[in-house]
Amino acid sequence: AASDPDLVARAKAAKEALGGKVFVLGHHYQRDEVIQFADVTGDSFKLAKDAAARPDAPYIVFCGVHFMAESADILTGADQKVILPDLAAGCSMADMATFNQVEDCWDTLEDLGIADRVVPVTYMNSSADIKAFVGRRGGVVCTSSNAKRALDWAFEQGEQVLFLPDQHLGRNTAVLEMGYGLEDCVVYNPNRPNGGLTDDQLKNAKMILWKGHCSVHGRFSIDAVNEVRERVPGVNVLVHPECRNEVVTAADHVGSTEYIIKKLDAAEPGSSWAIGTELNLVQRLKNAHPDKNVMFLEKTVCFCSTMNRIDLPHLVWTLESLVRGEVPNQIVVDEDTAHYARVALDQMLALP
C-alpha cells in the first residue's frame, strides 16, 4: 500500500529540520515506507560497520530490531544516542537464548571438563548480554555474511564450537561451507538436563548448536523448492542461511540479505528467481526488477512481524520528538556488558 502522504510530508519535514543531527539506519526487512527515509540500508553486518564508522550525528535512529540497535549503541560513540522507533521490535530467535540458560550450558561444559576447548560463537541475532558472555570467553560474533570466516577463526582457537542461538546458520555453514558432516553437529536444548545430550555427544561434537531458529525462515520447505522447480523451468532458488538445512541444500544460492540483493542486481533480464527470505525484501526486489521474474518461495506470505512494527507513524513520532528536543526509546547497554560485547563484535570486525 502507498504511504500516507501526510505522514510522508511530516517525516520529510522533521528530518529536514534535524539536518545533520540525525542519521537513519534501515535493515533490508523494513517496510518501503520506512526505507525511503534511511540514510543507509544494509544487512546486519553492513549496518554494524556503518554504526562503527561513527556517522557524525548525535542521534542514530535504528529502523530494525532490538539486538541491532543494541549493537549500534555498543559500536557508536559515548555521546551518540541510539533510538529504536518501537521498543516492541524484538527478534523471536534472539529471545530463544537467555543469559541464564547460556551460563547453565557453559557450567555443563565445565563439569564435563571440555569448556577449555570450546569457543563460543554467537550470531548477531542475540542480546547484548549473550554477546558479552561470548566476549568474556574469547569468542566472536558473526552474521550471515561472515559465519564461515568466524567459524574458521574459532576452530583455530579451539576444537569445538558452541554456536548461539541459530542452529540452522551454524549447521548450514559447517556442513555446506566447511566440509563437516551432519553427524559432527548436535543440538543443545536449554530446557533439558545436559541439553538433552549424552556426555559423549557433547564431548565428540565439533558443533554444539543451540536449539534456536527463526520462525519466519523456518517456514520455507523443501516441498516449496521442489514445487517451484517443477512449475518454473530454469528457476534460481535463492535463500537466506537461516532456512532449514534441507532447504538450503536444495537451493542454488545462499546468503545474507545484502547478498540476495546483489545477486538480483547481477541477474540476467528474463531470468527467474524464487526467494526464501522475508517478504518486504522480496516485494521490493520484485518492484526493482520488472525485467526479471521474481517470486516468493512459499505460497503463504511471510513478514517478520517484529521488523514490521517499525512503521511510518512510529518513525514520524520518533523524528518529531527529536525535533522537540525529546529523545524517545533510547537503547542503552550498560557499560560492563557493552565492554565485553564490544570485544566479541570487534573480533568479528577484525576477521580476515
Ligand code: 13P
Ligand atoms: P542479515 O544479516 O542477512 O541481514 O539477516 C538478519 C536477519 O535477521 C535475518 O533474519
Ligand code: SF4
Ligand atoms: Fe529475527 Fe527471523 Fe525476524 Fe530476522 S526474520 S529479525 S531472525 S525473527
